[in-house]
Amino acid sequence: MAAPVGVLLRRLDGVRANGSGRWIARCPAHTDKHPSLSVAEGADGRVLVHDFGGCDLHAILAAVGMEAADLFPERPQDLNARERHELRVHARMAGWGTALSVLARESRIVIIAAAEVLAGCELNADDHARVALALQRIEDARVALAP
Ligand SMILES: [Zn+2]
Structure with a gap:
C-alpha cells in the first residue's frame, strides 16, 4: 500500500x-x-x-x-488508543461538515414549504414527499451534530 x-x-x-x-x-x-x-x-x-x-x-x-x-x-485496529481517539475526532469533524451542509440545504426546502403553507397554498403530493424527506435528513443531521 x-x-x-x-x-x-x-x-x-x-x-x-x-x-x-x-x-x-x-x-x-x-x-x-x-x-x-x-x-x-x-x-x-x-x-x-x-x-x-x-x-x-x-x-x-x-x-x-x-x-x-x-x-x-495502518488499519484502525492496529492503532493505539490515542491514535484511535484522534481518528474518531477527525471522523466526527468530517461528519459535522457534512451534517451542516445537509442542514443548510434541507432547511431551505422546509422554509420554502412553510412559506407556501403560511401563504395559504396547499402542498401537492410531490412537495409533501420532499418535505418528509427533508425532515428525515434534518433529523439525521441533528443526531450527527448532537448525538
Ligand atoms: Zn485553504
Whole structure:
C-alpha cells in the first residue's frame, strides 16, 4: 500500500519540499496563490496537514477526494488508543461538515414549504414527499451534530 503522504502529495499542486518529511503546497480548498498548505509525515507514517490560510481539514481532504482515515497508514485496529481517539475526532469533524451542509440545504426546502403553507397554498403530493424527506435528513443531521 502506498504511503498516505504520497497519495496526498500527488493530489496537490505546487508541492515543494520544505525540509525532511515536510512539504508546502497550494491549498486545494481555497484560491491559494502563495502556497499555504503544510504537509508533514509523522514518524509513524501518518500525514499531518495544516493550512495557514485557515481551511479546516475536512474541506482540504474533500477537495482532493480523501477522508481523514486516509491520513493513517495502518488499519484502525492496529492503532493505539490515542491514535484511535484522534481518528474518531477527525471522523466526527468530517461528519459535522457534512451534517451542516445537509442542514443548510434541507432547511431551505422546509422554509420554502412553510412559506407556501403560511401563504395559504396547499402542498401537492410531490412537495409533501420532499418535505418528509427533508425532515428525515434534518433529523439525521441533528443526531450527527448532537448525538
Ligand atoms: Zn485553504
